[in-house]
Amino acid sequence: MGAEGKKVAIVGAGAAGLFAGCFLKKEGIPFVILERGDKPGRKLLLTGHGRCNITNNKSPKMLKDGYHEAGSYIYSAISSFTPEDAVSFIERELKVKLKEEENYRVFPVSDKAESIRSALVSYIGSENIVTGFCCIDMDKTEEGFVVISDRGDKVEASEVILACGGRSFPETGSDGTGYKVAESMGHTITPLIPALASVEVSTKDREFTSAVSGVSVNADASLFCDRKKRATGTGSVLFTHKGLSGPAIMELSREIPRNIASSEGWIELDFTPHRSDEELDRELLQEMEGHPDSKITTLASRYVPSSVADKLGERAGVTDLRAKMVTKNARKELLKVLKHLPFHIDTPPAYETAYVTRGGVALKEIERKSMGSKLVPGLYVIGEMLDIDGVSGGYNLQAAMSEAFIAVRDIME
């Protein structure tokens, strides 16, 4: 079927909706983007700390592991529109030059997310974007769909692409209203959980984190719930006034249950992940024997910044001790805080700090090759609304682009 007689309505002008608009524009298919906010791409401006980590230039085979349980589901999309395709599209069509940094992360050369956002909007044409349209309902008709706003405005369309985002950073517009629309069309929403989020620790443990707030350390983090290890995060940890953040923490946040308050949960930090307990113990012993007059916290600062070493010394009860005065038990206490330092959690992470939402429109109801609904012909769901969340590093924007691409490809066919 050709493009004749088609008019596609895209609901949501985030990354997924805007890229879908670009692909439709390129193919000459009429479309309109309906956005509830007063401007398109608000979340896009926040991405990559304002620099927009637009993709991760790995092969689809390597990339898929970053999407957790949805890895094999999304493989079809990311191999149809790969990170290489994304770079080529953005450079050739949107005329934004990109650069690759550490760990395959790709950013605009300008280091400004705004350059991606404004290029998307000018490629699409602002006349194709309607702002202030909050979709609350949809009717399926013989010809297609009628998309209905909270003010009663109606837009007719032959196909609809839902791209309303998840629930994270709701002030950018993605407050979860899209899920209700999907539900009204018969779709199931799997449980929603803030992911790639910072974690608040118990008031008692906050005394530690707030004292070293702003300090980042190399550490691995393990999440324990009811004494069972549930997840691990690697890389670095950032101490904040209210608790913990940074890549290692954000990576495991998707595993923190919403009912964490009713179970015993904590995050254990390991500041020397490349040494076993035994190796570290031997190393500490050697250091203490080699530097008998050094303060124990000075020795600990070989592994962590000195402000953190001071707090560790307090936790281990060895503050002000010289190495020669340290007993075997005191050394074990020091080892414990260097390798197994617990921070208790009694509240689940908040959507306000979550970069993405885990859960969403159930994948079993969406065709993996097209993002088309298996329940409602002509309806597509893309982006964070789906039950797909990726690790950080450009994975989530790549998912949004690839899903937008295959949805438009299907509409074309």
Ligand SMILES: Cc1cc2nc3c(=O)[nH]c(=O)nc-3n(C[C@H](O)[C@H](O)[C@H](O)COP(=O)(O)OP(=O)(O)OC[C@H]3O[C@@H](n4cnc5c(N)ncnc54)[C@H](O)[C@@H]3O)c2cc1C
């Ligand atoms: C701080 C931060 C930094 C991030 N950094 C990166 C990064 O560097 N790289 C990366 O890959 N990912 C990053 N992400 C994740 C990434 O931004 C998202 O996964 C991505 O934006 C999802 O795109 P989306 O279009 O599905 O949803 P969104 O970008 O959330 O867009 C959804 C749009 O739909 C609109 N909308 C919602 N409901 C309705 C409705 N009912 N009617 C009409 N419009 C509606 C919203 O207003 C919004 O404009 C980051 C996220 C955050 C919060």
